[in-house]
Amino acid sequence: MRTPQTFEDPDYILLFRITEKVCQANFSQWLSKNWLVPSKLRKVSFRGEYHPVFSYSAATTTDYHAERGEHRIIFYTQSDWNGRSEKRLETRWSDESGSLFSAFEHVMVSASRQATVTSLKDCDMQPYSPKHLSGFTVEPIHQNANECFDEAKTKMEADIERAIRERIGGDEQNIKSKTTHYNDVKISTVLFPLWMTAFRYNKKLYHIAVNGCTGEVIGRCPKSLVKIAFLVTAVITVAAGLFFKFI
Numbered sequence: 001m002r003t004p005q006t007f008e009d010p011d012y013i014l015l016f017r018i019t020e021k022v023c024q025a026n027f028s029q030w031l032s033k034n035w036l037v038p039s040k041l042r043k044v045s046f047r048g049e050y051h052p053v054f055s056y057s058a059a060t061t062t063d064y065h066a067e068r069g070e071h072r073i074i075f076y077t078q079s080d081w082n083g084r085s086e087k088r089l090e091t092r093w094s095d096e097s098g099s100l101f102s103a104f105e106h107v108m109v110s111a112s113r114q115a116t117v118t119s120l121k122d123c124d125m126q127p128y129s130p131k132h133l134s135g136f137t138v139e140p141i142h143q144n145a146n147e148c149f150d151e152a153k154t155k156m157e158a159d160i161e162r163a164i165r166e167r168i169g170g171d172e173q174n175i176k177s178k179t180t181h182y183n184d185v186k187i188s189t190v191l192f193p194l195w196m197t198a199f200r201y202n203k204k205l206y207h208i209a210v211n212g213c214t215g216e217v218i219g220r221c222p223k224s225l226v227k228i229a230f231l232v233t234a235v236i237t238v239a240a241g242l243f244f245k246f247i
Contacts, residue, residue, distance in 0.1 A: 007052055007141065010128040011188040016136075016212040017124060020046055023195040023210045030217040044199060046210065048136040050191040052111040054145050056152040057186040058104050062160050063179050065097045069172030096168050104156050108190065109148040111141045123213035128191065138191065145187050153182070 018026075023046050069091045106125075126132075160180060165173045193212025198205060208219035 007138075007189045007191070010052075010191050012055070012125050013050070013128045013132050013191040014193055014213055015124045015126060015132060016048060016193040018195065018210065018212050018215045020048070020195065022215060023212075026210060026215045026217055027197075027208070031221065034221065044197045044208075046195040046197045048212065049139050049194050049196050050133065050136055051139045051194055052141045053108050053190040053192045054111055054148040054152070055188040055190045056104070056107045056109070056149060057184075057188075058107075058156070059183045060102045060104065060156060060160065061181045061183070062100045062102070062164065063098075064100065064164050065095075065176045065178075066164065066168055067093045067174040067176065068096045068168045068170040069093050069174065071171040091172060093174070096173075098167070100160065100164055100167065102156070102160055102163060104159075106188075107152045107155050108192070109143075109151045109155075110192070111143045111148055112139045113142045125190070133191075136193075149185075149187075153180075156180075 027044070027046075070093075071089055071091055073087050074090050075085060075087045157180065161175065161178070164175060164178065195210040195212055196207070198207050200206070206219065206221065208217065208221070210217050
């Protein structure tokens with residue numbers, strides 16, 4: 001069993017821009033969008049944590065073979081007794097192949113079990129200094145750089161595929177095969193700021209995170225069984241009323 005560790009000397013740290021007060025306000029607003037959330041969840045306490053993240057930069061070259069589809073409408077006349085005019089959609093395919101170069105900077109993957117790295121917009125990345133950790137805890141590492149690189153490549157591949165489809169153009173694209181070569185891969189260690197809370201509901205543990213840079217709320221909340229029962233009863237009552245009104 002692997003012993004959890006922390007980064008000994010991270011390369012960068014993303015500073016907290018969202019205070020706990022703003023975090024609570026964002027969380028309350030997020031909850032207000034879901035009426036089925038249990039009422040007691042309106043008040044929870046958050047703790048500030050720095051989570052370990054691997055940042056990947058790379059230059060990629062992708063060789064691809066694909067097809068470009070162009071739609072066209074064909075009009076024709078039925079040969080039956082009324083000679084109706086009909087139309088159908090046909091797709092004309094043509095072969096496409098080529099190589100696509102892409103450059104990626106700071107593709108982030110969490111090395112922690114409890115959090116997912118979200119948007120880096122408005123994040124203040126600075127060289128690491130221990131002084132920034134004052135008042136916060138640091139979550140241990142649960143995945144190494146090689147394990148996280150697989151997830152980083154998945155993120156890069158999604159962007160590469162979108163770029164290939166845009167290059168091919170047309171109405172449809174059918175990518176038959178593609179091979180990506182990763183060059184000049186650079187790995188940095190980063191501490192990512194999150195406001196975290198955890199609670200149990202119906203014997204199940206839930207984790208909620210708030211991005212310490214942007215204030216984005218990440219997680220899934222339970223549904224109140226009482227509120228669900230009330231909603232179902234209300235729907236049945238309304239449906240029954242409409243049924244007896246029109247019979």
